[in-house]
Amino acid sequence: MAIEVRIPTILRTYTGGEKSVGGGGDTLAALIDDLEANHPGIKDRLIEARDGRVDLRRFVNVYVNDEDVRFTGGLGTELSDGDQVVVLPAVAGG
């Protein structure tokens, strides 16, 4: 399964400088595991254990087809072939 994952500048040390990498998985959690297999260390920058459960880091936003995954099931968000995943640090707007 092919899913395009856009990597922010700050995490490209893990992808050999690549802006965008391919991955696979039925859910966001599975996709992150798949990314970790090819780009070791990246998983720890995306997720953390908080209050006894694993979740996205506070300052990491992940969007599947432009929709914030925190409103679509978090790490359990289902993915399909051809989806585009964008990872961005949370920054101030306004």
Next chain:
Amino acid sequence: MRFDSLLDSVGGTPLVGLPRLSPSPDVRLWAKLEDHNPTGSIKDRAALRMIEVAEKDGTLRPGCTILEPTSGNTGISLAMAAKLRGYRLVCVMPENTSEERRQLLRMWGAEIVSSPAAGGSNEAVRVAKQIAGEHPDWVMLYQYGNPANALAHYEGTAPEIHADLPEVTHFVAGLGTTGTLMGAGRWFREHAPHVRIVAAEPRYGELVYGLRNLDEGFVPELYDETLIDTRFSVGPRDAVRRVRELIESEGIFAGISTGAILHAALGQAAKAVRAGERADIVFVVADGGWKYLSTGAYEGTIDEAEEKLEGQLWA
């Protein structure tokens, strides 16, 4: 309509139907024209309310200096209100914001401190906090964490919409300080809980996300994710495309961030059509396009406009 002064005329903006962009008689789009506020943006509501509350609780006294990190509109609104109420205003503004915004700020008498382009508003917030530490007598109203920002929309924006359109099903607004969505979201949760609260967040070029490490990330203190139902990230291409569509089909000349908001609103409309559901979708026109003419968003091809917006804080 008659008011005692300009400040008294903030809010009470028109809600207009969009017959050409609405996909069907059952799925309708409505624009809340916040560019009709005194300085031409939705931020007049928050700026005025923050000043009023600070005056009431004694934080702001005559002759005070107000300090605020702002990418533009909040600064412009504060500058107008500060001038009328007799305060000095210092704005910390990222250097990659449009020239029109700087001219307007200077015109209303504000002083501008530039913060580095890399890091966008994050840097403006950091620099402002540093300056606040050096000038303990200055008052930072701090739009990202000031409950009066959200209160303006709790008391104004949301009940105005509901009074004009009781059948409203969706409220779509931009996510920056989060004040609009938090205030209006809370009001709808309490008074019309079936209304879906939709956030449209501008996605900028890479420069703006150039943090040195992830721990420098920023989530506004006002933000409470339980008050919204879904959140979309909208890039400059979709924002430009939609803002042009809004002029072309409905004659509304809006700022670029409104294009992003309209994009999210049209997404909700398409979803309602597919589901065969009735929908009355209200979205916010945050400001007019005047301040962004120099960005190049309104001329040439979409490709050219997208390229020109790269690296700019266009919302």
